[in-house]
Amino acid sequence: MTRRLLLSYLSLAGLVLLCLEVPLGFVYSRAEKDRVVNSAHDEAASVAAYAELSLAARRREELVERAEHCAERIGGEVVVLDADGDLLAASRRLSDLEERSLPTRPEVVAALSGRAGTDVRASTIGGVRHLSVAAPVGHRTREADRAQGAVQITLPTALVHDRVHRAWLALALAGLAVLTAVAAVAFAFARWAGRPIRRLEEATHRLADGARPTCVRVTSGPPEVRSLAAAFNSTAARLEHLLASQRAFAGEASHQLKTPLAALRLRLESLEPDITRRARPSLAAAVTETDRMARLVEGLLAMARLEEDSAVAGPVDVGAVCAERHRTWAPLFEREDVSLVLFAGSVGPVLAVPGAVEQILDNLLSNALRASPAGSTVTMELRLRTPAHRPFRDSRPCWVDLHVTDEGPGMTAEQRARAFDRFWRAPGAPKGGTGLGLSLVQRLAHAGGGEVSLRPAATGGLDAVVRMPSAEQPPEGDPAADPDPVPSDRALQLFPSKVHPT
Numbered sequence: 001m002t003r004r005l006l007l008s009y010l011s012l013a014g015l016v017l018l019c020l021e022v023p024l025g026f027v028y029s030r031a032e033k034d035r036v037v038n039s040a041h042d043e044a045a046s047v048a049a050y051a052e053l054s055l056a057a058r059r060r061e062e063l064v065e066r067a068e069h070c071a072e073r074i075g076g077e078v079v080v081l082d083a084d085g086d087l088l089a090a091s092r093r094l095s096d097l098e099e100r101s102l103p104t105r106p107e108v109v110a111a112l113s114g115r116a117g118t119d120v121r122a123s124t125i126g127g128v129r130h131l132s133v134a135a136p137v138g139h140r141t142r143e144a145d146r147a148q149g150a151v152q153i154t155l156p157t158a159l160v161h162d163r164v165h166r167a168w169l170a171l172a173l174a175g176l177a178v179l180t181a182v183a184a185v186a187f188a189f190a191r192w193a194g195r196p197i198r199r200l201e202e203a204t205h206r207l208a209d210g211a212r213p214t215c216v217r218v219t220s221g222p223p224e225v226r227s228l229a230a231a232f233n234s235t236a237a238r239l240e241h242l243l244a245s246q247r248a249f250a251g252e253a254s255h256q257l258k259t260p261l262a263a264l265r266l267r268l269e270s271l272e273p274d275i276t277r278r279a280r281p282s283l284a285a286a287v288t289e290t291d292r293m294a295r296l297v298e299g300l301l302a303m304a305r306l307e308e309d310s311a312v313a314g315p316v317d318v319g320a321v322c323a324e325r326h327r328t329w330a331p332l333f334e335r336e337d338v339s340l341v342l343f344a345g346s347v348g349p350v351l352a353v354p355g356a357v358e359q360i361l362d363n364l365l366s367n368a369l370r371a372s373p374a375g376s377t378v379t380m381e382l383r384l385r386t387p388a389h390r391p392f393r394d395s396r397p398c399w400v401d402l403h404v405t406d407e408g409p410g411m412t413a414e415q416r417a418r419a420f421d422r423f424w425r426a427p428g429a430p431k432g433g434t435g436l437g438l439s440l441v442q443r444l445a446h447a448g449g450g451e452v453s454l455r456p457a458a459t460g461g462l463d464a465v466v467r468m469p470s471a472e473q474p475p476e477g478d479p480a481a482d483p484d485p486v487p488s489d490r491a492l493q494l495f496p497s498k499v500h501p502t
């Protein structure tokens with residue numbers, strides 16, 4: 001807003017200056033030219049009057065001295081001709097061609113006819129433009145149809161041009177000084193006028209970053225800005241109330257459901273000795289559904305805690321976390337006859353909120369275990385991803401990709417697009433899921449500045465890729481890297497049941 005106000009003020013000031021200074025410059029140019037022409041006419045008339053007296057007194061030799069003196073004073077040339085166009089006196093020696101061409105020039109012809117003449121012409125010497133005026137010597141009479149002679153004065157127009165250029169330069173400097181003063185005043189006024197908008201912008205950014213909404217003062221600024229600030233305060237307060245109500249309901253409802261679900265499961269288990277053998281499958285299904293509801297409640301609690309907390313992302317040793325979760329999950333995978341493999345490379349720390357990487361791995365491994373058939377393999381792999389053709393001293397961050405790949409049935413493109421929706425489960429998905437795991441994974445990844453995506457795996461299953469920003473910048477001058485590099489200069493060990501640090 002400040003830039004737009006400043007630009008509008010400067011544009012208006014510049015338009016006013018142009019409307020004032022351009023006509024003033026043209027008026028001064030015309031006046032300067034007219035002044036020089038009139039001065040030349042006056043000089044020509046003065047020399048003509050002196051020539052008339054000299055011719056009447058038959059003192060023609062004084063004309064040369066007079067012409068040289070006048071030419072030196074005005075910085076031009078002076079030529080005196082008789083009635084027939086013959087040269088009487090000149091301020092400098094003329095060539096034969098110049099002397100023969102004098103009677104044919106328009107201003108000289110007009111002067112010999114008894115009229116003053118003016119001509120602006122381009123000289124053949126150096127291409128310099130000259131201003132030439134001529135005045136008649138004596139006056140036309142009935143007895144004499146022509147004047148007694150003519151005086152021609154030639155002045156270079158460079159003198160006029162220099163004065164005009166200096167005037168335009170002075171006008172331009174004055175306009176620049178005015179624009180500078182207007183810019184300083186306009187900037188101060190624009191900053192003052194835009195202060196309420198900047199307060200609104202800062203409050204909006206704080207609200208977008210997850211901070212508690214703060215009221216914006218509505219006592220300053222134009223009426224439109226005050227109305228906007230009041231609407232913002234009302235919207236921020238309503239949004240805070242809605243979010244607080246949503247978090248409170250999800251947290252309290254989930255917390256209150258945990259105890260009844262635990263009691264329900266105990267009662268169902270206590271009924272097992274008292275029911276018939278035919279009813280036991282229904283009892284087992286009820287216990288399974290109770291367990292699924294308990295996991296759903298735990299997922300809702302995790303989502304509520306994630307929305308309520310505003311933890312700041314920090315460096316996390318993702319390699320150590322992967323090794324620890326591998327050791328924890330390996331026995332469960334072995335019990336289901338599924339191999340859990342970890343490719344551990346040196347990728348350095350990543351930026352993530354505390355506990356996020358552990359929860360991400362737990363959800364992805366849980367989904368992979370349910371989708372993997374017996375005898376298959378689930379792979380965990382870390383890859384360091386740098387921008388291709390990275391220039392020297394580039395400040396863009398690197399990324400660390402965490403891949404969890406299974407050999408299950410996989411998903412279609414439409415299913416992968418909907419997999420992150422809350423409570424959505426793919427058709428034919430194994431029992432026991434809640435539909436909240438991938439949604440929680442996505443929110444945890446976004447909280448640390450990363451992202452998550454699902455891709456079809458080369459083995460026919462699903463490849464869940466969690467991209468997290470690296471906490472370390474690569475060394476300066478790092479050569480261009482492949483978009484999905486797999487470290488080859490470090491030994492990657494394959495351990496189906498346990499992992500050793502590399």
